[in-house]
Each structure stands twice: as C-alpha cells, then as structure tokens.
Amino acid sequence: MTRHRHHLHPACPPVLFTVLILFCVAGRVTAQGTLVDETPDFALRALSRITATQAGLHNEIVTTWAMNPTGTRVLVGFRSGRVMLWDVSTTPPSIRRNLVLADRSAAWTQTPYASWCSLFGSAVVALGFGRDKAFMVNRSGTFRTLDAATGANGITWNVPTAVSAAALAADGTTLALGTPRGGITLHTLATSPPSPLRSLRPQDRQENPVAVLGIDVDDDFVFSCLEDYAPSHDVENGGDIVNAGPTLWTLSTGARRFRFGAPQGQSHLIRTGPGTTALLAAGGDARFARVDLSTGAVVDFMGQGLGLETAMMNRSDPQGGLLVSAAGGALMIHRIPLEGGVWGQFMDKTVPEPLIGLVTAQSANRLATVSIPGGLYVYSVQTRSGHPSVKPLNIPLGQHFGKTLTVTRELIGHRRSVMEVRVSDDGTRLATRDQDHEVFLWTRRSDGGFSQERLPVNGPRYHGIRTRALDFWAGTLHVVGDDGNVHVFPRPFNPNNTLVITPMKGTRRKKAIAVRRVSASAALLATEDGALYQMHVPSGALVKQIVPRAEVLHQGRAGEPYSEFVGDLSHGYLVALPFTSSQERPPLVIDTHTLHKTAKLPTLPGITNVASWRDSVLLAEAPYLKLVTPIEAPGRNGTWGQALTDGGVMTVSNDLALAVSRSGALTMIKKSTSSPLPTSPVTPWLAGKVDACCAARQAPYVYLGGDNGKVLEITLSP
Numbered sequence: 001m002t003r004h005r006h007h008l009h010p011a012c013p014p015v016l017f018t019v020l021i022l023f024c025v026a027g028r029v030t031a032q033g034t035l036v037d038e039t040p041d042f043a044l045r046a047l048s049r050i051t052a053t054q055a056g057l058h059n060e061i062v063t064t065w066a067m068n069p070t071g072t073r074v075l076v077g078f079r080s081g082r083v084m085l086w087d088v089s090t091t092p093p094s095i096r097r098n099l100v101l102a103d104r105s106a107a108w109t110q111t112p113y114a115s116w117c118s119l120f121g122s123a124v125v126a127l128g129f130g131r132d133k134a135f136m137v138n139r140s141g142t143f144r145t146l147d148a149a150t151g152a153n154g155i156t157w158n159v160p161t162a163v164s165a166a167a168l169a170a171d172g173t174t175l176a177l178g179t180p181r182g183g184i185t186l187h188t189l190a191t192s193p194p195s196p197l198r199s200l201r202p203q204d205r206q207e208n209p210v211a212v213l214g215i216d217v218d219d220d221f222v223f224s225c226l227e228d229y230a231p232s233h234d235v236e237n238g239g240d241i242v243n244a245g246p247t248l249w250t251l252s253t254g255a256r257r258f259r260f261g262a263p264q265g266q267s268h269l270i271r272t273g274p275g276t277t278a279l280l281a282a283g284g285d286a287r288f289a290r291v292d293l294s295t296g297a298v299v300d301f302m303g304q305g306l307g308l309e310t311a312m313m314n315r316s317d318p319q320g321g322l323l324v325s326a327a328g329g330a331l332m333i334h335r336i337p338l339e340g341g342v343w344g345q346f347m348d349k350t351v352p353e354p355l356i357g358l359v360t361a362q363s364a365n366r367l368a369t370v371s372i373p374g375g376l377y378v379y380s381v382q383t384r385s386g387h388p389s390v391k392p393l394n395i396p397l398g399q400h401f402g403k404t405l406t407v408t409r410e411l412i413g414h415r416r417s418v419m420e421v422r423v424s425d426d427g428t429r430l431a432t433r434d435q436d437h438e439v440f441l442w443t444r445r446s447d448g449g450f451s452q453e454r455l456p457v458n459g460p461r462y463h464g465i466r467t468r469a470l471d472f473w474a475g476t477l478h479v480v481g482d483d484g485n486v487h488v489f490p491r492p493f494n495p496n497n498t499l500v501i502t503p504m505k506g507t508r509r510k511k512a513i514a515v516r517r518v519s520a521s522a523a524l525l526a527t528e529d530g531a532l533y534q535m536h537v538p539s540g541a542l543v544k545q546i547v548p549r550a551e552v553l554h555q556g557r558a559g560e561p562y563s564e565f566v567g568d569l570s571h572g573y574l575v576a577l578p579f580t581s582s583q584e585r586p587p588l589v590i591d592t593h594t595l596h597k598t599a600k601l602p603t604l605p606g607i608t609n610v611a612s613w614r615d616s617v618l619l620a621e622a623p624y625l626k627l628v629t630p631i632e633a634p635g636r637n638g639t640w641g642q643a644l645t646d647g648g649v650m651t652v653s654n655d656l657a658l659a660v661s662r663s664g665a666l667t668m669i670k671k672s673t674s675s676p677l678p679t680s681p682v683t684p685w686l687a688g689k690v691d692a693c694c695a696a697r698q699a700p701y702v703y704l705g706g707d708n709g710k711v712l713e714i715t716l717s718p
Contacts, residue, residue, distance in 0.1 A: 135168050
C-alpha cells in the first residue's frame, strides 16, 4: 500500500523537526555504515547521505517524499514542481532522474480549483512506488510515472481535476486520486491515458481537500481522510461533511466499509504486519488508535513519544516490523505492539540541515530523513538483545582551572529519559532512575566496567519527574518508591533481604518523595504535603517535624514540597531544596547533628539548583549564580556570577563546581571572594540534552543522564 504524504497547503505550513546532538559519536560514513547512536534494543547506522548543496539544489523547499519497499530508491518532490529519483543504495546517493512537473494552474482559472492552484500550483502533492513504477503528481494535476529502477519515462497525463492527494497500489496499476474539494476517484494505469474505474466520494461544495489516501489491492480497500479532520465535522456528529474522517472503502465496489471515529486529527493508516490489525496515526497530538480492518473496531490510546511523521518499517518481517516516528527533534523506533513494547530514541549530530520528512522501507530495516532544502540521510536499523552495555570512550574536554576533563564511558540501559543519577561517595556504585520510574543499579567492576541490574521497585510518581528519590548510605541504596515508602536495598543486592520503611506520623501514614540518610538510626524525609521530618530507621516513625506547620502551609494550603537534600554529611549540614524556591519557600540549611533548621538561604527567583562546599553554598538559577557564605549565617550579599546551570550544578573539588545546562553545555566555576565568579566553558563539546547530573564526593567521577536514556561518565584528573 502506498501512502500519500502531503505537507503543503496555504493554511497548513510544513511542520519541521530537527535532529540534534544527543550523547552520540559519529564518524565518516562508510559503505558498511557508521554507528550513529544505540540503545539496548536498537542501533542506528548511517549508510549514505548527501546535502542539498552537494545535490546542486538552491532555494528549493521539499513538500513530499517516499521510499520504495526495498529501501533502495527515494523520491523527493518540491514546491517548484521538481521531482528527484534517488538511488540510495550507493554512497553517496546517486540521481536517477531529475525533472519538473508542468504547472497547469492556468487551466483552472475559471473553475472551483482556482484558489487551490493560485498558490504553488506546480508544487508536488503526492508521489510513491508501485511494483516497478514511480509516480508523481502536482497540485494542478500533472501526473507522471517513471521506471523506478532506471528513471525512464512512463505515462504523462493531465488529470481532469486539480489534485490534493494520491496513492498507487503495490501492483502498480490501481491509482486513487483526491481533489481539493473532497472528491475521491479510482483509475487504472493499464491504459494510456489512465482510465476511470469508479468514484468513491463526490466533491463538496466547500473546499475540504482530501489530505490522506492509501490503497491496498490484496485486502480490497481504500483509506481516506480529509484535511484538518475533527469528529465535529461529520454529519453523524452534527457537522456538515459526509465521510470526512478516517474512512475505509471497499476498492472493488466503491462502497463505504467503515468510518472510524478516532483519533482526532488528520490521520494516516499504518499496516503493522500481516493480518487485519492496523494503526490510525494522528500525528498532531501523538494519538493512535488500533483498528481491526475486518470489523471496524477501534481502541483509542496515546502513542509513546510519537510525532508528526510516523511509518512502519519492514512490516513484511515475520518477526514483526518496527514503527519509526519523528517527534521533538528525535527519531524514535518502536517494537509492535506499542503498549509495553520497547523503544529507542536516536539523534544524529552530523546532520547539517533542518529535517522535514521521514520515509521507511516496507521489506527492509532501512529509513531515510529528508531535509527542507532536499538533502537525504539514509540509515539502517539493527535490532539488539535489549541487555545493558557500557561503551568505553576517550573524548578529551580540555583543562579547566587545573582539572583535566575526559568523557570516559557511556552507560546504555534505560529506554526513557534518565531523570535522576546518584553515585556512592567512593564512585563504585551508581543508581539511575528514568522517566518510566524504573531504577537501575550499576556496580563498577575491577576491570573498570559496570554490571547492571534493575531494582524491583518504581521511583515516585508524585510531582512528576523532578523528585530526587535515590540515596546511598553505608553499603545500602535507599529508593523512595511510587508507593510512598522507602525501600532499602543491601549490598550485594538481594531481593529477599530488602527493608521497606513506611513513614508514619503517629497513626497517620505519610507519603515520602525524597530521603537522605544521616545516621544509623535517622534520615531526613520530605513528604508530599510539603513537610520535612526526622524519620527513625528502621521503624519509619516521624519523630520530629523540622519545619513548623505554619511554615509548611502557604495561604492555608500545603506549599511546594522539598525535592532534594544537597551537601556532604562530613560538612555537618545539608540544604533542603524545594521544587521552586520563593520567599515563602526558601532553601533551608539543616544541621545534620541536631537535625534542626539553622538558616534560610537568600533566594534567587525560582532557584532550581544548589551546590555546597564546607563553608559556603552556590545558588543557581540560570544564568545567575550566587555564592553565599558563611553557611551558618548567610547574609543577603554574596559573590555573583553567570553560567548556564538549568541542568544542574555540583561541586567537584574544594574550590570548583561544574555547571550543566539542559542543552549539554558544561562550565567550570571557581570559588572566589570577588565578583564575577571565574568560569571556564567546556567548548566546543556538547553532552546533549541533560536531565540529571551528580558527582562522586570521594572519587573523580561526574555522571550526566540524558533524555535518550544514556548516562555519560566524565573523569576529572589533576
């Protein structure tokens, strides 16, 4: 089945996505393919690529794209009417045909199609492959076919209407055409010129362009959806349009088979493999519906990180194909079924152009991305075992204030963004928590690598993903679970010897969201209602409320909860940091011997990160820094500076801190009694999007958790 991709209408400008750098190291493309990025389940390799400039394209804008079933040919159509047939089995891709479709806008001047063709009548609206043919058609109705292998001329046809969508069946003979006024007709290419077969949907009196068409001869159906569909448009729901939404027609008779009521939005039909199960994909809100093509049954559900461009790759594979999607600047690859199925997110830092399109092969694990000006980037996907791995790296980051920084390892295990990382003081163990709230424990081996195990507890879901729920203490790992309890895991890990602590205030249970052990029998506990307690270990009794109730409440309601306890116990204090600092909820200094609040720190608007030394605290709210001293009685004045710290800030020596931005920029900060604080940017390297960071207190390691599920280790040496 060929599926139309339409991305040009005056009211609907193209939606762009850009592939960015994200924890990946890529080299020169070879015939075998260069590793671009990897997860436990998939590896993405670059096979062949050519930029728009290398292709000789200037001032062109791509409107539509398609790949043949074997992944060896790609068609790209442009707003100017240009169509390029690429052989992507070569390195770099080679051009098989470069032509321009004639603009027939003048033929529709006095017709209802005049407004449709008045803007970009030459623009290509649909193209694709069927058996040995490649087809293409523009808005004003110029239709052509080529030999898909050689690019030799086939049929040239002036369609008797303007065209908004088209699809060619896999047999290369049956063609479906959609008009900008909602009409759908079937034609056969067995004759020259093509002959009409039947009409499926009459044209509307209003302009309701057909946006999506798909055709499958074997299963005897045609799929259609009008532009910008919403259920309220349908006559059945009180609207004024008949069969506007996702509709399945019987190819042989022209009768409507089913009208699917979900999902909302301009939907594509995606065949996920043999059988009658398919997906309806409405990329605008990442919503998907599973449909049964034999009964019309629909189960609506949200996709997992799926976006505006989604296609099935290698659906003929008996082991099951892969769903590929582009969303939020990433390529995402999913196993079917989506619910519970593993998936991986990939980035390619070597792409120099903004991307707009995604195409996949039906019978091979190959895909290509298309840039706005017409560049092509071809990849293969390899499936993997799903086991975690550790990749040695050696990326020098230069010397900063006497410290040499080197990226030494990449830990690959999570399938979602890593939202929290915690390392033991000696750097031998690392705990990580991802956006799915799964918790992994990594243990450093004698050879320098890591072993990894998933803990049988989910991290907290309270207050989203910013909760800091992991803490090492005397050979144990404390995890705040999604049940609000504190789970204590011994070393070595033994699931039958795990202590579960339920925080209790008298007879009332409290839900924990952050914990920090301070002694053999005591821990600091932050609860969901915004309170801070001293908790007895192992009973869970909340023996003292550190912050009075009057300070917990704000305007009669529970205030912002505390999310993290920052600092080194050997300093004798910790800083309790709320989710968002304010005058009513400032960071608090807590004496770890008496477990009393000793001071309130001065606030910057919305402080999100804190780093501490023995006698001072560095407050950070990007791009501002404030060094406060002495910690026991902090004044309003302090030393100021600037650095990008929205990803985190941590002390890495007695006088140095490392700041991390969400975009992956690193900056070394030197403690100073004068403003501005000295800084040293770590350039030109970027870590990629960082969601979590931490540093070992007694070992030279820093860890960065990224939104692609990976963790980077940076080693600091004198």
